[in-house]
Amino acid sequence: MKKFRLGVFGIYRGIAYAQATRFSEDVELVAICDKLGDQIEKAKLRLKNDKITYYTTFDEFIKHDMDIVVLANYATEHAPFAIRCLNAGMHVISELEPCQTMKEAVELVNAAEKSGKTYVLAENACYNGSTREMKKLYREGKIGEFLYGECEYIHDNCDSYRYNYGDPDHWRTRMYSTFYCTHSLGPIIHATGLRPVSVTGFELPCTEKTMRRGKRAGLAGVEMVTLENGSIVHSVHGSLPHYSLWWCMHGEKGTMESARFNTQYGNGARIFTNIYEDENVNEDNVVTYLPKMNEGAKNAGHDGADFYVLDNLIDYLKGNKNADIIDIYEAFDMFLPGMFAYISLLKGGVPVEIPDMRDKAAREKWKDYTGCTDPAVAGDMLWPTHHNGTPDIPYQYYEALQKRWKDFSENEKRKLEND
Numbered sequence: 330m331k332k333f334r335l336g337v338f339g340i341y342r343g344i345a346y347a348q349a350t351r352f353s354e355d356v357e358l359v360a361i362c363d364k365l366g367d368q369i370e371k372a373k374l375r376l377k378n379d380k381i382t383y384y385t386t387f388d389e390f391i392k393h394d395m396d397i398v399v400l401a402n403y404a405t406e407h408a409p410f411a412i413r414c415l416n417a418g419m420h421v422i423s424e425l426e427p428c429q430t431m432k433e434a435v436e437l438v439n440a441a442e443k444s445g446k447t448y449v450l451a452e453n454a455c456y457n458g459s460t461r462e463m464k465k466l467y468r469e470g471k472i473g474e475f476l477y478g479e480c481e482y483i484h485d486n487c488d489s490y491r492y493n494y495g496d497p498d499h500w501r502t503r504m505y506s507t508f509y510c511t512h513s514l515g516p517i518i519h520a521t522g523l524r525p526v527s528v529t530g531f532e533l534p535c536t537e538k539t540m541r542r543g544k545r546a547g548l549a550g551v552e553m554v555t556l557e558n559g560s561i562v563h564s565v566h567g568s569l570p571h572y573s574l575w576w577c578m579h580g581e582k583g584t585m586e587s588a589r590f591n592t593q594y595g596n597g598a599r600i601f602t603n604i605y606e607d608e609n610v611n612e613d614n615v616v617t618y619l620p621k622m623n624e625g626a627k628n629a630g631h632d633g634a635d636f637y638v639l640d641n642l643i644d645y646l647k648g649n650k651n652a653d654i655i656d657i658y659e660a661f662d663m664f665l666p667g668m669f670a671y672i673s674l675l676k677g678g679v680p681v682e683i684p685d686m687r688d689k690a691a692r693e694k695w696k697d698y699t700g701c702t703d704p705a706v707a708g709d710m711l712w713p714t715h716h717n718g719t720p721d722i723p724y725q726y727y728e729a730l731q732k733r734w735k736d737f738s739e740n741e742k743r744k745l746e747n748d
C-alpha cells in the first residue's frame with residue numbers, strides 16, 4: 330500500500346512527529362518547514378535522512394506533494410495554516426490549540442466541513458497509559474455516569490529561554506492564563522464524550538517570577554466547567570512550582586484517578602480505582618495499568634503518547650472509523666472552555682455559555698469575534714493579558730532570556746555535530 334506522505338511545519342516541537350514517522354510502516358516523512366535556519370540545521374543532524382525536503386517558508390512548503398501536515402508552529406497561529414492545508418486537500422494534525430479567536434474557530438470548522446479532509450487535535454495527554462485506560466474503563470461503565478472531575482497540568486517552565494527565546498512577541502509571553510487548557514481538560518472530555526456547556530474562569534496573579542520569565546499572564550488559569558449532563562470539572566493549569574499531569578473522575582458507581590505529581594518519572598501509566606460494583610459493598614480496588622506499547626510508542630515522547638496521535642489518524646484514514654482520534658468538534662470541546670473562561674474573567678467572573686461548534690447557527694454568531702491578546706489579530710477587541718490589566722515587563726528580562734537561549738542553542742548544535 331502507498332505510504333502517506335507527511336510534512337511537518339515548525340520543527341521545534343515538530344521533531345517529535347518527524348521522529349515518530351520512523352516507526353510507522355504507513356508514513357513517509359517528505360518535507361519539513363521552519364523559518365529558523367538553525368532549527369533546520371538541527372533537524373538535519375537529528376534525522377539524517379536525505380529524502381526530506383526542507384523549506385523556510387510555508388508558501389513553498391505547501392506546494393510539496395503531501396497527504397498529511399503536522400502543524401507544530403506557534404500555538405496561536407494554527408488556524409490560518411490549517412485552513413490553507415485543508416483547502417489544498419491535506420489532512421491536518423494540529424499540535425496543539427486549534428485557534429486564537431472565535432472568528433478563526435468558525436472559519437476553521439467551515440473549512441474542515443467543506444474540504445472533507447480529516448482534522449485531528451494532537452492532544453497527546455489523551456493517549457498516555459493512564460488516560461487511555463481511564464477512557465476504556467469509563468466506556469465499559471466501571472464508574473457509572475460521570476459526575477465530577479478534577480484535572481491539572483502544572484509545568485514550571487524555569488527554562489523559559491527555551492520556550493520563548495526571550496522574544497517579547499512570542500505567543501508564550503502573551504497567551505492568557507486559561508488558553509492552554511487541553512492537557513488538563515482534554516482527557517476528561519475524551520473519556521466521557523460529554524460536551525462542555527458553560528464555564529466560569531479564575532486566574533492567579535502575575536508574579537515577579539513569571540514576569541522574569543517574560544510572561545505577561547497570570548501564573549495559572551482555573552476553569553470550572555459544566556458538562557451537558559450537569560456534571561462539573563475543575564481544571565487548573567499553569568506555572569506552579571512542580572510538574573504534574575493528573576486526572577480524577579468520580580462517577581455514580583466509583584472513582585478513578587491517575588498517579589499524581591512527577592508523572593514524567595514513569596508514573597504516567599498508573600491509575601487507581603475505587604469501584605463499588607454493589608452499592609452496599611465498599612470494595613476498594615487499586616489497579617496498576619501497564620500499557621502494551623508497540624516499538625514506535627516505546628521510542629516516542631510523553632510515555633508513547635506522541636506516537637498514538639499519528640498512529641490513530643493513520644488507522645482512521647485506512648478505514649477504521651472507530652479509531653481513537655480527536656476530531657474538529659471534539660478539539661473545540663476541549664479548547665473552548667479555556668477561551669470562554671477568559672471571557673468569563675473579563676466579564677467579572679460570571680458563568681458564560683460555550684457554543685457547540687457542531688451547530689452552524691450557534692457558531693456563526695461568533696464569526697466576527699476577534700477578541701484575543703495578540704494586537705495584530707484582535708483589532709479593536711484586544712484583551713489584556715491578565716484580567717486586571719497587561720503588566721509591563723522590563724526589557725532586560727527578555728535580554729537575559731535571549732542570552733540563555735543563544736548559549737543553550739549553540740551548545741545543543743555543537744553536541745549534535747559531534748554525535
Ligand SMILES: NC(=O)c1ccc[n+]([C@@H]2O[C@H](COP(=O)([O-])OP(=O)(O)OC[C@H]3O[C@@H](n4cnc5c(N)ncnc54)[C@H](O)[C@@H]3O)[C@@H](O)[C@H]2O)c1
Nearest residue numbers: 339340341342362363364365368401402403404424425453
Ligand atoms: N503536546 C505537547 O506536549 C507539546 C509540547 C510542546 C509544544 N507543543 C505545541 O507545539 C507547538 C510549537 O511549540 P514549540 O514548543 O515547538 O515552540 P514554538 O512555538 O516557539 O516553535 C514553533 C516553531 O515553528 C516555527 N515557525 C513558526 N511560525 C512559522 C512560520 N510562519 N514559518 C516557518 N516556521 C515557523 C518557529 O521558527 C519554531 O521553530 C505549539 O502549538 C505548542 O502548543 C505541544
